[in-house]
Amino acid sequence: MADYTPDEQLYETLRASIAESFATRRPLLTHLNADTTWLLSLPYPSTSPSSNGRAYYHILLDPWLRGGQSDSSSVQTIAEVDEVIQRVEEAAHGYNIMCNVHVDHVDVGRDSQAGKCVDLVSISHEFTDHMHKDTLLEISPRVPLMATTKAASMIKSWRHFDSVQEISPFSGDWRQSSRLPLPEWLGISRVAYPGKDLLYYHSAIVFIFAGLTMYSSPEAVIYAPHGVSPSDVQPLADASPKVDTLALLHGLHDIKLVAKAQLNLDAYNGLKIQRKLKSKYWVGTHDEVKLGSGIVSWFLDRKVITVREALQREGEENGGDAELAALAEVNFKNISNGECLILE
Template structure:
């Protein structure tokens, strides 16, 4: 087996282990498609509200950058490559993964059939052609949080079918529209207290996409979050903030009406500076976690990539583990764990999902 094949094998192995339980619990499935910050979030369609996509899950592809380099401004200024090959190398392979999940959902009572469909090659002669018509995609939506090309990677995005709706932060949406590649490109609306306001077609009415950011606080909206909210009577959310966000900016989520329960927080551990703060790191993540009380904290955007250009000479990166961050907080505040808010952190399920791993958000 070549080194390039290993992440793909790992992905298939993890999906085999996860899908049966995900189907039985009807809970979201989160899959890390590279070592950095490309994710597939598969959210079950509520039985009481069948989705227009006609499938078991609604599949959201987040910040896809699968192979090749990325550069902002110019290569001499900043250029990066993945150090580890992505678990999937093309959008076609992403489609195959999703198709495998959906096929497993259709035959979840037959373990032998699952092994056939979720294997090394998800493509199968048994695929129901009615499940996906010509020109359609297994990807239900693409979400882009920033215009920087490690999030808005043009070469990867141009592989996505034109019919797939794209939801992006304002500047990213404007640039993507200029490519004239996609039939639908929309700005992700700012969260204003009621997540239902962000549930707009072509999204199903039980799912909303919103952007959490303080107006005018950050010109580039660098430190913001994308919130995927879902549910009927009781809403849950997965909050994705690859560069971190001020806890103050997240207070509207904690005070939302109707109430939002944070199921998953995707926030990195590394503190990265280039003069100004880029990635806010583990200590900020602890403050955010204290506010949101997310059931799962998942690390993201922590890949140490191969870099070149002027920027690589001046990056100040501090690699901090979750445990080290907890210990640092205890030292700085001069408190013991027991009887303080830090004690709650002992129950946080922190997950450092590697390239190709998946997690059921139960």
């Protein structure tokens, strides 16, 4: 197999995946850096055609593309994210199609930034590896942005984006989280336990979409880069109308400060969520071993936990040996920097 740089790997795998993804009307998940920046591309339902001629609705998650510890990104700028989206759209349509801007009139001076191919930006936390200001300021102000409470407040203070909305808690009915600027078939909410985690550090953003095929139930992609308590996702398991969890993005590593403050929840926590929600895919995220700098790096304690080890612990707690055949049931995917996955 040929050796590819991250950006070459990205375009090589895109070419191989897009046609199949669009033919089956399935979402496409693309890893844009080695850590936790993702592009979630949702095909427009056949019953709700795109108003701008596009095949997919493209959501950019926690963009951090360059500077600091992000030099391993498969794309280095928001303009290159536009290029990725452009290639996705061209492959889906089978011919060249330009990304349309979200407004009828473009003020060239004000809308000169890139990012006009992005439909929505989603921010999960206010920390710089999720809410990277320099990267976000590259994006056109006209691209809508949705963020958790503290992140939304901080981004509003920059006075850059025209539309910054706070992501509301999951109510039990995904339709209540579908509001402008979202299309009617898409809702975005968060799950966390109020009062237990004042920073909502261990929380998840939930993307629920309906009608990708005529016969499908609403489906969800759950993004929990620091992990989330299994009890906190119970409302998703009890949702009405019923929601099928298509993919869970959750890391494997157990990361603490020496003072025992829990940063990232590990593979065993992810396994519990996968079991509770019966997620079809479990995708690793936010496990990149960064080149630490500054005083905080001196106090980090990282333990690498594998899915196999999580299954073994589960088996021991259940009074027997782990059923390693359950690895297939878990369906864990490690999507490397520059790779993409069709969520079938």
